[in-house]
Amino acid sequence: MCPLSAQNTPVLIIGGGVAGLTAALELDRRGLPSLLVDKGPRLGGQARGFCCKALVSCARCGACRVGDLLEQVARRPGIQVLTQALPVAAQRQGPGWEVTLIPQPAPEGSAPALAPALAMERPLAQRLVVQAGAVILAVGHQVFDPARKSRLGHGRVPGVISAGQLEQALAQGGLPGQARRIAFIQCVGSRDQVLGRLYCSRVCCGFALRLARLARHLAPESAVTFFHMDVQDYGQAWRAELAEMRADLRFIRAIPGQVRRGQEGPVVAYAGEGGQPQEEEFDLVVLATGLEPPTAAPAFNEMFGLQPGPEGFLAPGAGVLVAGTAAGPRSIAESIEHAALAAAQAGLHLAAGQPAPRGEVAHA
């Protein structure tokens, strides 16, 4: 419970996912207290539900970092946490901002049976006005709703799930059902002219292939087919991993046009060699859904007077910094780096009382 109605803080961080947690820790390292707020009931963000993708070797997915970050944040007295707190209004005040937070109702349904990480539940009790020297928007991203591409059968054809659903199943213990023939379909909601999504979500090739490898490991008799446009590059370590995956999984360069109900499982229709239409039945079809701008992006643009960022994501403004996937698709590791940079810039902004130039650490 939080009885306060007005509060001062050097930095207000909106969003308690990987980026927000990192920003709070980095500010604390520099001796700057912060107030970390999240509209949801607990911290950790979307990456909280991700599974470990290692076999024997670490796959460097970064999912375990969420728990580590939460443990560290909980130990730092300089970081104040408020959950179920939604920013509704902001007013410029000197070099900083005055932000109004209102309490959000507790969500229905209970937390997962086995919490992988600290919960950090500190619900906001009443309307609160926060005066902050700088604001960091770490509001994350929205996962593309695969039902919007209705031809791919999500929610309609049994056996078609999103990559997020597979992550959750694996995090809780194992592959759903008796899946032996597994297909991954890439770029669902990314690189799509019809949807107006003219960008690559950057992380899907990496997480989908690692999930595919993990599925093969958990069910060695399974066969995995990987439908894709292009396989993106994530540096040298990845190239060695990819060579192994290419030997183990079946790669088909085609994005299926339709997934329909078959005899035993979903049937995938795609253009095969030379453009010939082909159909193949699977037990499980996983849709690698892309990253979209946060739904609240227009609201934040209006609240803080920001120019819309690239592809509808958020861009920094006067006294406002953006961290993590709120600024564009990026991996957990990249979000950590990005948030550390935002924290450094916020520190400089507080020192100088003026905004840091975009994309560059200011030289005071």
Added chain:
Amino acid sequence: MPRPALCWLQAPGLEGLDPQELARAAGLELDRGGVLEAAVVNIPEAQAPADLRLRLLGRPVQWLDLAAEVGGGQPQHRLARAAASLARAAGRASLGTLAPVYTPQANQRVLVAGQGLGALEAARQAALLGHPVLLALPGDDPASPAVGEDPAQVARLAASLPAGIEFSPASRLDNLTGAGGSFQAWLDTPQGQSRQRFGAVLLTPAGGWETEPSPPGLDPSLARPLMDWESQPLSSQPGWRQVAILVGVSRPASAQAFGRALKAALALQGQPRLQVTLLFREALVAVEQGERLYRQARSAGVLMARLAQGDPRVAGEGRTLIWQDQVLGEELELTPDLVLLSQEISAPWPTFLQNEVLWPPRQRLLPEHARLDGGRTARSGFYILGALRGTAPGGERLAEAAAAAQDLHELLGGGATPLPAVRNLICARCLTCVRVCPHGVPEHQDDHIQPAPAACLACGICAAECPAEAIAPPGWSTAELLEGLKQGLARAPKPALVLFACGQSVMPALASLSRAGRPWPAGLLVQPLNCAGRVGLELILRALSLGAEGVLVAGCHDGMCRSLTGNLRARLATGQAASTLDELGLGADAVGFLHMASNQPQTLARTIEDMYGRLGRPGQAGQGE
């Protein structure tokens, strides 16, 4: 207990003192060159001759700087002071008290070797944080940019450098040993090679352009590196009709290189009567604006030739490229007037980093893995920035350098980790600890093992490996661990399973299980460790001999261990224990090893259940602490 012997060595300042008389007064035997049980020596250890140190190996010894303690004055006063000092030392020696822990100060100097944004920003930030900085530049001008950087931005930064930075022009870092707080660096300068000490070292070489190999047999007059071409105005020669750009054809390319190739293709396609063909295998668009640029080039008329498996062939006197096209499924050919080869920013890996003495080896510093921790490497106090790391020129490099400076400042100022106590008295100087420490902490200096001040993570690998048990990480010495296990096993219900738990991955998972209120077998005895690498064969077998029915060792996944090889050492020790038990006919099932991450509590719970299943009787369910 025999009386400690007095080993008397003549030294300046001890004139007029009779060793026999002093030995009698202090209750000591005078050493006559035989076997010694315990000894008091009247000079510091560093000044003692090697043969005496050898004779005293493994014995409780008190080294005194008696000359300093006696001082000057009247002969009878000096005698009394000497006798008192020796008597105190004799008391300590007969109790077997060991030498005090060496507590060094972290060296505050910072070496930045390299040039460009990263080097300047790192030097600037470190100097602002109060560290004396030596900036070792490969050239003469601090304002020289690294490859791919904006010269104006670098010049602005060079002009804003604070005082307190020392420059060493035309210098190169040639070798490096040590660890955070105590590095030794060999610098090649025009004045010759110099060896200097630093607390932290940052390496950020300028890098260079690495060109994609030209297809074998291609007329060399056709091929040009892409960036050479770009630095000149992008205009075609009269009569040119066809330009081919190769990116990621004969080896994988990065998204940045793909983007540069697309920009060049767009610029050339805009020239009259010129057709550009881009040859590639994967469209690498995972950068901001990448997909838009790709579509823009395609709609501008750039031909996108996606190669199937197999390299392109060259025919027609080295002027024609022939490739199997993946989209059309047939063989295509092109006779270009110019072939542009894409380029990547790269930096040669310094030879001293290939040296096994200085961890980490190459594969631990690949860009993606390293990204998780800013500029840090597996060796604390040593940072790799910029081109060598794969960081893109611009703001990212500044951020990386600032983060590294902040990190080294905390490292050198902190000293939060208590250092392992090295008992130099019983140390055999076998240098096993120097060899096995993944962090480079123990240094062999003046015939002592001295831990470097800021680098120790208390993983305990040294303690697991030391044959003389002369090294004890605070709280994790073998004696302390065994005592704890003995007490725990005396209380634990049967069957008792000892879990040696890594603090990075296993303890957080156990905390999750506890938070979920998950019951675990009452006979489970958790021994938390900083790193699974603390577990050796001996510890596993001793746990079994103290009454444990089973031992489970759990550590991080391969490649995630903060101490690099701690998890692998533990796995090896578990394997050794299993085969030892098997040979003795005791069954290898009593020991197990698990690789896991902190977000895998389910895996841990399942493995504990499996272990109990193997031990025969199911454990009685109890509640986790």
